Amino acid sequence: xxxxxxxxPAKIIxxxxxxxxxxxxLHVLRDIDLDVKKGERIVIAGPSGSGKSTLIRCINYLEKxxxxxxxxxxxxxxxDRKIIENIRREVGMVFQSFNLFPHLTILENCTLGPIQGLxxxxxxxxxxxxxxxxxxxxxxxxxxYPGQLSGGQQQRxxxxxxxxxxxDVMLFDEPTSALDPxxxxxxLDIMVSLAKEGMTMLCVTHEMGFAKEVAxxxxxxxxxxxxxxxNPVEFFTNPQHERTKEFLKQIFF
Amino acid sequence: xxxxxxxxxxxxxxxxxxxxxxxxxxFVIGFIIAIxxxxxxxxxxxxxxxxxxxxxYIIRGTPLLVQIFLLYYGAGQFHKxxxxxGLWWLFRxxxxxxxFALILNTVAYxxxxxxxxxxxxxxxxxxxxASVSLSMLQxxxxxxxxxxxxxxxxxxxxxxxxxxxxxxxxxxIAVTDVMGQxxxxxxxxxxxxxxxxxxxxxxxxxxxxxxxxxxxEARNIWLNPR
Numbered sequence: 001x002x003x004x005x006x007x008x009p010a011k012i013i014x015x016x017x018x019x020x021x022x023x024x025x026l027h028v029l030r031d032i033d034l035d036v037k038k039g040e041r042i043v044i045a046g047p048s049g050s051g052k053s054t055l056i057r058c059i060n061y062l063e064k065x066x067x068x069x070x071x072x073x074x075x076x077x078x079x080d081r082k083i084i085e086n087i088r089r090e091v092g093m094v095f096q097s098f099n100l101f102p103h104l105t106i107l108e109n110c111t112l113g114p115i116q117g118l119x120x121x122x123x124x125x126x127x128x129x130x131x132x133x134x135x136x137x138x139x140x141x142x143x144x145y146p147g148q149l150s151g152g153q154q155q156r157x158x159x160x161x162x163x164x165x166x167x168d169v170m171l172f173d174e175p176t177s178a179l180d181p182x183x184x185x186x187x188l189d190i191m192v193s194l195a196k197e198g199m200t201m202l203c204v205t206h207e208m209g210f211a212k213e214v215a216x217x218x219x220x221x222x223x224x225x226x227x228x229x230x231n232p233v234e235f236f237t238n239p240q241h242e243r244t245k246e247f248l249k250q251i252f253f
Numbered sequence: 254x255x256x257x258x259x260x261x262x263x264x265x266x267x268x269x270x271x272x273x274x275x276x277x278x279x280f281v282i283g284f285i286i287a288i289x290x291x292x293x294x295x296x297x298x299x300x301x302x303x304x305x306x307x308x309x310y311i312i313r314g315t316p317l318l319v320q321i322f323l324l325y326y327g328a329g330q331f332h333k334x335x336x337x338x339g340l341w342w343l344f345r346x347x348x349x350x351x352x353f354a355l356i357l358n359t360v361a362y363x364x365x366x367x368x369x370x371x372x373x374x375x376x377x378x379x380x381x382x383a384s385v386s387l388s389m390l391q392x393x394x395x396x397x398x399x400x401x402x403x404x405x406x407x408x409x410x411x412x413x414x415x416x417x418x419x420x421x422x423x424x425x426i427a428v429t430d431v432m433g434q435x436x437x438x439x440x441x442x443x444x445x446x447x448x449x450x451x452x453x454x455x456x457x458x459x460x461x462x463x464x465x466x467x468x469x470e471a472r473n474i475w476l477n478p479r
Contacts, residue, residue: 099381113385
């Protein structure tokens with residue numbers, strides 16, 4: 001596998017312990033324990049409603065939770081405006097439906113966070129935005145509006161927007177699920193190159209090819225629990241849990 | 254036929270100025286007040302939402318003419334109290350009473366426009382703003398406000414035109430707006446053409462207002478790209 005050659009034990013950047021969340025009576029996350037090492041690539045899979053999106057949305061506090069704790073880079077995530085804003089600086093997020101700001105140009109989408117959230121001077125923010133737009137192969141669209149771009153292009157901009165915040169960790173919430181099939185690859189290619197550069201990533205995705213290529217660990221969730229986790233080779237060839245086998249069968253027909 | 258026009262140019266000028274200032278002032282002041290009222294309205298289930306809904310219901314459910322009469326003649330009953338508060342000058346003048354009534358009226362309508370525009374902004378954009386570390390205030394200022402304003406423009410333009418025409422009602426409490434002057438001149442000359450002149454005054458304002466609206470809408474190319 002890409003990264004079985006770990007030398008020194010890497011630093012733990014996200015530590016989740018005994019996480020529990022309810023929507024009213026519905027118990028959506030049950031006793032989740034998960035440590036993410038710096039540079040680790042984790043793919044989270046599972047049927048819809050299994051809590052996988054909810055789990056990663058808890059990490060930057062887009063979702064509140066009722067039990068357990070999350071520690072990001074040594075800081076415990078609590079309901080405090082400053083702490084939440086700080087953690088969101090370190091944790092980037094890419095959404096299923098891109099969520100670009102429709103009234104801002106591509107360039108402005110990428111500079112709003114750095115200028116307002118990081119207090120970066122405008123020129124530096126623009127320079128940085130162009131750097132990352134280049135990286136996602138879309139610099140020529142900088143002055144267009146999101147509505148003028150294809151889904152794949154919009155998602156690449158969303159990735160660049162996140163990268164402009166210099167995050168230590170990137171969360172991907174089904175980044176290719178809303179895309180037309182022919183646009184999936186251009187987004188996955190960007191994610192693969194990010195992975196190769198050593199970005200710590202948590203990806204909720206059903207792209208099992210992506211999981212095989214870059215993941216250090218695949219986590220399977222069902223009914224709010226982590227049912228099974230393993231390296232991709234073991235996960236795909238030798239699944240332990242009945243639910244995992246069933247799920248893999250459905251995905252690969 | 255239009256001899257009366259040239260003889261009374263000053264009178265028309267005053268009428269035009271009064272109509273224009275009443276409409277523009279009530280519209281702008283109304284908009285500023287409508288933002289918090291509309292935001293309160295959009296928080297369904299809160300006491301703020303209920304109170305503001307009560308306000309909107311009463312204003313939209315009664316004729317503007319009734320509101321003008323109640324304010325102008327009703328204020329007289331509170332002469333003493335208003336004098337003590339130092340507010341009598343405001344309610345003594347028909348112009349201010351008319352302005353006040355128009356503001357109260359347009360706030361209700363504009364608040365509904367604000368509410369609709371704010372509710373139409375998807376929550377996902379708020380999350381995107383939060384994910385790049387924007388505070389709630391920054392999310393409101395850089396995301397909600399510009400998007401809502403752009404989406405509100407057509408409805409606001411409509412409200413401006415309706416308000417302009419509704420402002421003619423203040424002539425019944427002897428405000429010397431376009432309609433007030435026309436009524437006065439008609440009673441003097443019994444020449445129906447004074448109302449043509451009045452109509453042209455309103456049409457001229459609408460023409461300019463629509464041109465400004467088109468300019469403002471053209472700035473939001475993102476709404477209709479390409």
